[in-house]
Amino acid sequence: DGIRFDVSRKMRTGFPEAVLASGKSDDDLVDIILDVRDVIVTRLPGERFEAIRDRVEHLREDGYRVDYHERARVLVVKSGKPATIGRVGVLAAGTSDIPVAEEARVVAEEAGCEVMTAYDVGVAGIHRLIEPLREMLEADVRVLIVVAGMEGALPSVVAGLVHVPVIGVPTSVGYGVGEGGFTALNSMLQSCSPGIGVVNIDNGFGAAVLAVKILRAME
Amino acid sequence: DGIRFDVSRKMRTGFPEAVLASGKSDDDLVDIILDVRDVIVTRLPGERFEAIRDRVEHLREDGYRVDYHERARVLVVKSGKPATIGRVGVLAAGTSDIPVAEEARVVAEEAGCEVMTAYDVGVAGIHRLIEPLREMLEADVRVLIVVAGMEGALPSVVAGLVHVPVIGVPTSVGYGVGEGGFTALNSMLQSCSPGIGVVNIDNGFGAAVLAVKILRAME
Amino acid sequence: DGIRFDVSRKMRTGFPEAVLASGKSDDDLVDIILDVRDVIVTRLPGERFEAIRDRVEHLREDGYRVDYHERARVLVVKSGKPATIGRVGVLAAGTSDIPVAEEARVVAEEAGCEVMTAYDVGVAGIHRLIEPLREMLEADVRVLIVVAGMEGALPSVVAGLVHVPVIGVPTSVGYGVGEGGFTALNSMLQSCSPGIGVVNIDNGFGAAVLAVKILRAME
Amino acid sequence: DGIRFDVSRKMRTGFPEAVLASGKSDDDLVDIILDVRDVIVTRLPGERFEAIRDRVEHLREDGYRVDYHERARVLVVKSGKPATIGRVGVLAAGTSDIPVAEEARVVAEEAGCEVMTAYDVGVAGIHRLIEPLREMLEADVRVLIVVAGMEGALPSVVAGLVHVPVIGVPTSVGYGVGEGGFTALNSMLQSCSPGIGVVNIDNGFGAAVLAVKILRAME
Amino acid sequence: DGIRFDVSRKMRTGFPEAVLASGKSDDDLVDIILDVRDVIVTRLPGERFEAIRDRVEHLREDGYRVDYHERARVLVVKSGKPATIGRVGVLAAGTSDIPVAEEARVVAEEAGCEVMTAYDVGVAGIHRLIEPLREMLEADVRVLIVVAGMEGALPSVVAGLVHVPVIGVPTSVGYGVGEGGFTALNSMLQSCSPGIGVVNIDNGFGAAVLAVKILRAME
Amino acid sequence: DGIRFDVSRKMRTGFPEAVLASGKSDDDLVDIILDVRDVIVTRLPGERFEAIRDRVEHLREDGYRVDYHERARVLVVKSGKPATIGRVGVLAAGTSDIPVAEEARVVAEEAGCEVMTAYDVGVAGIHRLIEPLREMLEADVRVLIVVAGMEGALPSVVAGLVHVPVIGVPTSVGYGVGEGGFTALNSMLQSCSPGIGVVNIDNGFGAAVLAVKILRAME
Amino acid sequence: DGIRFDVSRKMRTGFPEAVLASGKSDDDLVDIILDVRDVIVTRLPGERFEAIRDRVEHLREDGYRVDYHERARVLVVKSGKPATIGRVGVLAAGTSDIPVAEEARVVAEEAGCEVMTAYDVGVAGIHRLIEPLREMLEADVRVLIVVAGMEGALPSVVAGLVHVPVIGVPTSVGYGVGEGGFTALNSMLQSCSPGIGVVNIDNGFGAAVLAVKILRAME
Amino acid sequence: DGIRFDVSRKMRTGFPEAVLASGKSDDDLVDIILDVRDVIVTRLPGERFEAIRDRVEHLREDGYRVDYHERARVLVVKSGKPATIGRVGVLAAGTSDIPVAEEARVVAEEAGCEVMTAYDVGVAGIHRLIEPLREMLEADVRVLIVVAGMEGALPSVVAGLVHVPVIGVPTSVGYGVGEGGFTALNSMLQSCSPGIGVVNIDNGFGAAVLAVKILRAME
Ligand SMILES: Nc1ncnc2c1ncn2[C@@H]1O[C@H](COP(=O)(O)O)[C@@H](O)[C@H]1O
Ligand SMILES: Nc1ncnc2c1ncn2[C@@H]1O[C@H](COP(=O)(O)O)[C@@H](O)[C@H]1O
Ligand SMILES: Nc1ncnc2c1ncn2[C@@H]1O[C@H](COP(=O)(O)O)[C@@H](O)[C@H]1O
Ligand SMILES: Nc1ncnc2c1ncn2[C@@H]1O[C@H](COP(=O)(O)O)[C@@H](O)[C@H]1O
Ligand SMILES: [Mg+2]
Ligand SMILES: [Mg+2]
Ligand SMILES: [Mg+2]
Ligand SMILES: [Mg+2]
Ligand SMILES: [Mg+2]
Ligand SMILES: [Mg+2]
Ligand SMILES: [Mg+2]
Ligand SMILES: [Mg+2]
Incomplete structure (x- = not known):
């Protein structure tokens, strides 16, 4: 009760x-x-x-x-499979960010999204980002969910390169000043690349819900 | 230089x-x-x-x-007028939040959005919200930008009522614990209504950019 | 010693x-x-x-x-049962807030209050709130204790609807920016619905003591 | 508009x-x-x-x-004078806290309260508190609004001495760690005297509204 | 090494x-x-x-x-017993503050202080403080170490009553806004009773060292 | 009134x-x-x-x-001159800390202290400290008031060198992470030189009161 | 005096x-x-x-x-011109960061550095960075001073691309969560590109001193 | 994967x-x-x-x-041993800081540095610092890594004494206001000895990388 x-x-x-x-x-x-x-x-x-x-x-x-x-x-x-509603890309900056990215992926797929993923593509080695990003755009993803801990710079870099809306998901991966994910969160909110929609720290679920609402709004 | x-x-x-x-x-x-x-x-x-x-x-x-x-x-x-790309709703909780809401409105209109607005509809008198919200939904707005200072509860309430994606814009309206807008920001990020995309405090510009990207992604 | x-x-x-x-x-x-x-x-x-x-x-x-x-x-x-001193309502926003709400209930009852409760009535689904609130008011509760974690918006919404004094109890339910209960606390303190008396995070005991003092002051 | x-x-x-x-x-x-x-x-x-x-x-x-x-x-x-609804006491710890105390007094009086005041009665010279407090209790005040900046200890001391409900109003009077009023606010919330209802920093208005609601609930 | x-x-x-x-x-x-x-x-x-x-x-x-x-x-x-250097009083506000008070007592005694203690004498029941304090002053204590968690008001009250220097020791006893001891610390630093020397949270050792240095400076 | x-x-x-x-x-x-x-x-x-x-x-x-x-x-x-009660040393780390040091000096002198001062002796050029400190100790100062902004390291260094009690006064001199004086305050509280009694940021007055109480306790 | x-x-x-x-x-x-x-x-x-x-x-x-x-x-x-000690590059992310970058440039030049600058090359348009960076490296700069406000991501991106030591200078350019420069500071400290030496917010002077010490250590 | x-x-x-x-x-x-x-x-x-x-x-x-x-x-x-690239000194303030200092030492040695260490030389007993520092300078170290928790004053003192660049590494050693290492971090950033390059809390690894980059830049 x-x-x-x-x-x-x-x-x-x-x-x-x-x-x-x-x-x-x-x-x-x-x-x-x-x-x-x-x-x-x-x-x-x-x-x-x-x-x-x-x-x-x-x-x-x-x-x-x-x-x-x-x-x-x-x-x-x-009890059933959802109808397909569109394609979403999920990027993760480091390997420790993968659980949050996977939460977003599973929730989005259960709502009918086709999800493409590319993990461990953070800004310390930015060349690793270009190829998967191109593939996603060519496959016509409509929304990008970008997951990052530490300094949380990946959504800024991505949003400076693409047309599609970017959802930033800060993670609690980090230590010292990065402990708890606040550095990543604030980086995404204060990004010099305007137009990133940010969700709470480690909130892969909320990112997926927002992506789904965006895809649904297109119908 | x-x-x-x-x-x-x-x-x-x-x-x-x-x-x-x-x-x-x-x-x-x-x-x-x-x-x-x-x-x-x-x-x-x-x-x-x-x-x-x-x-x-x-x-x-x-x-x-x-x-x-x-x-x-x-x-x-x-030098010209933008082509029309879709309809956006802008809500503001209090009268002091209007400048930030207007920044969002102007930027969105310049990018081709048709913008409907309803200001001073905060949760202290929640009955004021229902009518304008219904009108916006009937007019088929595709994205809602919800601007609020103080405790920033309006986006949570709105996102619990509608299908369309909600962009939350916290404002620096408030005093004491609300000074600077952090209470409103955190309320939106920690909302129990999932799927709100949050932008930086007072960032009406960024909210409009995100709304435009969402509308464009639908084309 | x-x-x-x-x-x-x-x-x-x-x-x-x-x-x-x-x-x-x-x-x-x-x-x-x-x-x-x-x-x-x-x-x-x-x-x-x-x-x-x-x-x-x-x-x-x-x-x-x-x-x-x-x-x-x-x-x-x-060793005995207290004399009855009046009726109190206790609302909780989510199921995780119930332990704090129950602390308030037990303490208030031991001081002679008749307590009515309604749990899991938070603002993400605000329709769930209306019916229990009406019942409490009709049963003539004199004080409402409103318990909420996450963004802590429930006391603002309730206080915008009723005459009786509202005691806000923030809980440490939440994560990321909501970790520890500070977002809920600040929301209640910075509410645009004036007249909420706030107690410390997770302090169901203190809320009950305040309710009892209010009821006693009426005698 | x-x-x-x-x-x-x-x-x-x-x-x-x-x-x-x-x-x-x-x-x-x-x-x-x-x-x-x-x-x-x-x-x-x-x-x-x-x-x-x-x-x-x-x-x-x-x-x-x-x-x-x-x-x-x-x-x-x-356009008129309100009907009398009961008696409220307003205490202020220091002379710099008087503007906030006066905001509470005026708002309470306009709602029909009879207000008794005692200012500059803080804990650095606690003997100054006893006499005015006794007078208020003998005059049958039903609620005490206690305003304090600096370390905000006055509500704790008062609530340890009286039956009536205490509303704590922290003020932004202070400097260094006291700047902005957060030390006073936190002291009141974390008081070892349970049952203080706290409002936002400098919020004399909200304290008066809560006092009025309590008096009204007694009718 | x-x-x-x-x-x-x-x-x-x-x-x-x-x-x-x-x-x-x-x-x-x-x-x-x-x-x-x-x-x-x-x-x-x-x-x-x-x-x-x-x-x-x-x-x-x-x-x-x-x-x-x-x-x-x-x-x-x-290997030996220290020479006696003077008398110190140690007060603790609550029972949970006793470990920190005891750390101060043991360290001070090992440096040659005669220590008088009175525990559980916090401001929620301020009458409990008067008797032990009088005894300490009559016994000619030269320094008072006052230990308190929660809202940390005890040193302010004591310093408003006595001539001898007061050393304030905040403890991490508390929860919600009091978690970690920062509320107690800030209260002591921002005390309206001037002249309290404050040490770090839970630092009974440092308080004893300061007391000893004061006693030694008198020789 | x-x-x-x-x-x-x-x-x-x-x-x-x-x-x-x-x-x-x-x-x-x-x-x-x-x-x-x-x-x-x-x-x-x-x-x-x-x-x-x-x-x-x-x-x-x-x-x-x-x-x-x-x-x-x-x-x-x-209306009169106070009786002499003993000797106090006041040190300031930088030239910008002098106003706070002077507040301490004036208040202490008005209470009967003989005050020796040495300003601009901070740890960036620690050789400047040795000579004035030796003079003070030879002149038999009983208490040292050490004023410092920026990283606030001077009291730690001084307290590691002398027998007399050290009162640390952090100042709001600094910028970036040092803005407001919290870095200096925390350095003094968390000093690895135990036994520093700390007062609020910029509180030269409180430091002088504590010094006077210590000197008086010696009588 | x-x-x-x-x-x-x-x-x-x-x-x-x-x-x-x-x-x-x-x-x-x-x-x-x-x-x-x-x-x-x-x-x-x-x-x-x-x-x-x-x-x-x-x-x-x-x-x-x-x-x-x-x-x-x-x-x-x-009175004279310093001897030349080596070449330093100064990058600034936005135009508002230029004053801090210029402070670094002037101080470094006065100590004998040859300074190359490239301003407004932040990560929102990362293509603007590549050309000036290549020129600097070809001109054999030995240290890079990278100045950035907002989310402070530029030093991370640069340090992921080059061999030379990077000095990160956060600036107070930003608003909302970026106000005061703490987001930029924390991003640089928590960078996933290891080996950035960070100085205080807006501290172009300190960055130049560090660059000079590094160049001198090479002699 | x-x-x-x-x-x-x-x-x-x-x-x-x-x-x-x-x-x-x-x-x-x-x-x-x-x-x-x-x-x-x-x-x-x-x-x-x-x-x-x-x-x-x-x-x-x-x-x-x-x-x-x-x-x-x-x-x-x-699989091999790195070529020697130069000499680095590592200082640690307290014994609890040694793990972080050792992380720096091992990483630097693996990159080809010859590392000299001196641990437990903090400012509470500053005389312990002089001898090891002299030896390091005479042995021609080119960079100093200075590790400190608590109030983090050691890098300021060292940087006020030497020509070589100083890398400051704050550690999470401390309690109360020092918990987590933020006091040490801020002390180093706000040092009145300009030219310290600071890395994240407990980041011995990053300090070594920076030292190596500096040594390499000299080649
Ligand atoms: N001094 C005060 N402190 C807190 N809230 C207030 C105060 N005065 C008015 N209010 C409330 O603040 C809200 C202001 O909303 P608005 O005027 O639309 O920006 C109203 O709901 C008022 O009842
Ligand atoms: N510079 C100062 N710093 C801290 N407290 C002070 C200072 N000057 C006076 N005080 C104390 O601050 C309190 C002021 O209370 P009030 O004047 O009633 O607002 C009194 O207890 C004074 O002793
Ligand atoms: N822009 C700057 N940022 C940081 N420190 C500085 C700057 N300019 C000068 N300093 C240092 O700040 C200290 C100022 O101390 P004082 O002038 O005695 O208050 C001196 O050690 C200077 O070397
Ligand atoms: N109101 C605004 N809020 C946030 N970012 C903005 C706003 N207006 C412009 N910007 C962005 O801020 C950046 C400013 O960089 P700069 O002008 O080089 O200092 C540009 O990338 C703009 O797109
Ligand atoms: Mg990786
Ligand atoms: Mg309004
Ligand atoms: Mg539920
Ligand atoms: Mg006064
Ligand atoms: Mg007790
Ligand atoms: Mg100077
Ligand atoms: Mg620009
Ligand atoms: Mg040691």
Whole structure:
């Protein structure tokens, strides 16, 4: 009790309520999943999934997919496949930024996006960026999600090179002044390349929702 | 000397370099304007425009519009009218947020957007929001720019009600813990309504650029 | 030794000293409980209660209630029931805010309040708020305690709709810029709905004490 | 245009929208005052009042009071006197905190409170506090508004001595680590005397609104 | 290797170098203790002392005291007793502040101070303070060390009542805005009672050193 | 009205209440000075003194000294000379720190200290420090007040060299990360030379009060 | 009096003490200049130079250059020309960063560096950077000073492309989260391109001193 | 997959990409090491090295050194010895700063530097510094890396005494206001000894890279 799942959110906003696992007990999670069924759970580490696995996998017998994405820490329980809505590119600056990028990828794919990815293409070796970026643009991606920790410079460089809207996702990868992701966040907000839409630190989920809303607005 | 205007930016990114007046001397501004001509100058207060007016208005004789928007503090020097690219809605929470909202409106219109506005519709009297929002959605706006200072709650409320992508613009309106706009900024980034693309504090310009890129991506 | 329980506080301020378990050893806690007896212990997690349970439950034989509220992490040792002093409403924005809301509920009830609750009614789905709020007002609640983490917008929205005084309780629920609860705190302090009395982050106890003082002042 | 005065706020929340002068032009202020008439304007420094005086004082001919309170920086335009609703005490720690205390006093009086004041009673000379506090309690004040800058300790000391609810108002009086009022604010929020309802720095207005709501809730 | 114990510090500054256990390995600690012998080790938790106990206690055979003070987390290895240099009072606001107060007490005693203590005398129940304070003054204490977390108001109140110099020691006891001890620290620095000498958060050791230097300066 | 000068403070704490000019109007200042007479006013810039000069200088006719110290921004109105209580040294790191050092000097002298000064002796040229420090110690100063902005390292170096207690006064001299004086403040609090008593940024007054209390405690 | 110019600093550290004009009165400045003569004054705005011009220009009659660099806000009073010590490159990201870059240039040239500059080459249009960078490297610059405000990404990009040591100079150019230069500072410190030596915000002077020390170390 | 090792970085910047172990799984680390081979891994604690030891040590059979430096937490896998490029001095203020100093030493040695070290020479006992510093200068070190936590004053003192460039490395050693290393960082940036090149907190690696680039630039 106490939980009021926002069942009409998909209708109102085009995107269903997702469940943020952190701060909820395993029992609460299982209750929600069994109750709502068509649902995405984010920030669910491997051990937590193992702990609830047995109580949710039987949903497969009712025709649901029960897909756990380890790197992305996302659990998907869905009964169907979404219709395709367009193409999105996801870039990550360093290898430590990949979990956040993967969270964005999985959420976007579950909403019907075709996602192209290129990871470890940060500004310390900017030549690594050019080729994957060209491929994405030629493949007609409509939105770019650019994930970066440390000094968070990648979205600025990318947004200075392309037409498509850029969504900047700062990550908490870093130490010293970069601890917690605030340096990356502020770099993206104060970018000299105007027009980057920034989401909260480590918020791959929110970046995907924004990308999906942009693609939907085009229909 | 020292200034290298980024003439190819429009071609690369779909949006020409604009000139941020703050931090530049009047002489530098006039030099750039006369040199580049098709240009938008932001953050130019009324007194500064008066100081350079005589040195730029003669461009009208060469067929340029020289339009100064007082509330928005934006100077537009352009030789033509842009082609229409779609409809954008701009909401402002309080009356003190209007200058930033107007900066977004002017920049978006100069890029070809049709802009609908509704100001002073903040969450302290949330009933004032419903009617203008309905009108915008019925008129088929494709992106909403939501400007708010103080506690910055308006984008969260709006994004919980609509399908279209929301761009959140925090303003430096506020005092005490709200001084400088950081409370509004953080509220938008940490919104429980996912999918808000946030720009820097008082950055109406950047919000408009993002809106334009989204509209362009739809073409 | 070293502990001077403030035995006259109830007489002076209308509310007895409560014991904050964090920062005290189990032995200190048991000593205080056995010594003072009529006492409320806050921030006592389940495992800590288990560790001291055997040493305090025998107080039941002396006519005391020994009630442990798990979600609220509150232990109540009392010999009687308080006289009823009025009705309080407790709202929580998200499910992760419930422990703090429950702390407020238990403490208020132990002081004689009748408490009505409505949880998971945050601004991302504002329609969920209307019905429970109406019921509370019709039931004549005299004070509303509104608990919210993330961007902390719920107290602003509620205070824009009702006559009764609103006590805002920010929680440390959130991540990135919301980590630690400062975004929620600042939103409540900088609310454009004037007249919210704010307490420290996660301080459900303090909110209840303020509510009780308000109800008492009415007598 | 752009301004939507929240005319129903009094009906909804028991307190009419007030006008915050800072961030609005003189012309905007005069427009609102002449338009709304029954209105309170806060944060209006003496020079600004002088600048608009001639354009608003003629309202007296229509039966309005036009009272400017210099120390409080508040302008009151009202056609009647409010009914009495109860007694409030206002304490200020230092002489520099008086303007904020006066803002609270004027706003509370205009809403029907009888206000008792005692200023310059801070903790550096705590003996100065006892006498005025006793008088207030004997006169049956129902709420105490306690205003303090510097280290903001006064509300803690007062709340440790009295039954009535305490509203803490931190001020920006201070320097070095006290600059801006954050030390005072945090002291009040982290008070070891539970049950203080805190408002934003320098927000005498909000403290008065909360006091009024508490008094009204008693009716 | 790498360690250069500052053997002449006592001669230069009147106080020997002490060893801060945190950040040093057990092996390093044992090496220093066996090497220097007359030494005080601070911030040594119980478990760490147990881990090295066997390797240092044999120093007793060489005529050293090896005293571990659990609450203070201080290990004293000394061959003699210091000459008496004067009387110091140590006050603590809450029970959770006692470890820091005890660190100050042990260090001061080892330098020859007679120490009087009174704990749990914070401003929420200020009457508890008066009696112990009077006793200390009558016993002719020359310096007061006042330890407080939360809002850190106790040194302000004490310094407003007494002639003797007050040393303020903020502690990291607190939560929300009080987390880490910064609220207490800032309160002491911004006190309206002038003349408090403040040391770093949780720095009972530094407070004792300052007290000792003051007492020595009197000789 | 509103001002309650703390007339018994000298008796209670050994130091009379001083008047902080900032935040008080000229009229308030004159009222207090004429009323209290034996008084010290701090933070009174030259122009403000000029503005009130005529209204206070006639006190000379009643036998008062009316001494304005320009660099220190301190006004002294006194009828006698204090008895000598001991010797204090004041060091300043840079020339820009001199005003704060002078505030300390004037206040200490007015309380009966003999003050020796050495300015511009910061750690960038540490050889400049040795000679003046030796002279002070030979002249038997009992307390050292060490004033420094920028990185605030001077008190650490001095406290590593001397027996006498060191009072650290950070100043707001600096820019970038040093802006406002927080770097200097934190350096002094986190000094690896233990036993520095720190006061608020730019608080030369408080440093002098502490020095005086230390000297008095020796009597 | 009070000023002890550090005359041996050049001998000790290879670089003479410079005079920071901010925080010093005009009279103090003139005294130092006439006294020391071979001296560089930094942070001297145009109006301040005009105010002291007449009192220092006569030094030309004694064979001194008296050169005021307006954009750099630097005054040079020197009797000779330094020997050439090597080549330095100075890059600036935006036009508003030029004053800081010029401060570095003038100071470096006065110490004997040959300086090449390229301004307005920031990452929003990264193609503008390549050509000037190539020229500098071909001309054999030994150190690069890279000046940037806003998100401060330029040093990261440059250091990812070149062998020579990079000195990063953040500037206070920016607004919102970029206000004051902390975003640029943190970006440079947390750069994913290792080996950038960072100086304080707006500290062109310090960057030049470091470049000179590096060139000298090569001799 | 996802990892694009920057193989050309050595050629472009003179220093090969190193691997930061934190944030990468053991499997990722082993993959990279076996793939790249000539590689340095930093921030690899002893337990993590033990966990992968068996999977990398067999590289010795292929002629690689596999050297794990425990204090420095650095793993070196190299097939040859670098050519000597010059001499570097590494100073550490306290014993707790040694791990960061050792990281700098190992990385510099692997790039061909001859490194001299002197640890535990901080400003609380400044006499300990003089002898080792003299030896380093006489041995002709070309760059000094100065590592310090707490108040971080050592680089200021050193840079005031020597000609050679100083690289300041703040460490996270400290507590209270020193927690995390920001006090040390800011002290170095705001040093009154100009010309210190500062790197991120705990970034011994970056300091070594900068030192190497400086030495290389001399060739
Ligand atoms: N002194 C004050 N402090 C805080 N809020 C205020 C104050 N005076 C007025 N307000 C509120 O601030 C809001 C201002 O919104 P607006 O005038 O539309 O920019 C209104 O809701 C007022 O009720
Ligand atoms: N320069 C100063 N720095 C800090 N406190 C001061 C200074 N001058 C006076 N004070 C104290 O500040 C308090 C001012 O309170 P009030 O004058 O009532 O606002 C008094 O307790 C004074 O003793
Ligand atoms: N632009 C500058 N930025 C940083 N430090 C400077 C600058 N100009 C001069 N300095 C140094 O700042 C210190 C000023 O100390 P003082 O002049 O005694 O207050 C001297 O050590 C100068 O070398
Ligand atoms: N109002 C604005 N907010 C943020 N960025 C802006 C604004 N106006 C112009 N810009 C961008 O800021 C940069 C200014 O660089 P510069 O003029 O070289 O100092 C350019 O890339 C502009 O596109
Ligand atoms: Mg990589
Ligand atoms: Mg409004
Ligand atoms: Mg929910
Ligand atoms: Mg006073
Ligand atoms: Mg207690
Ligand atoms: Mg100097
Ligand atoms: Mg530019
Ligand atoms: Mg040591």
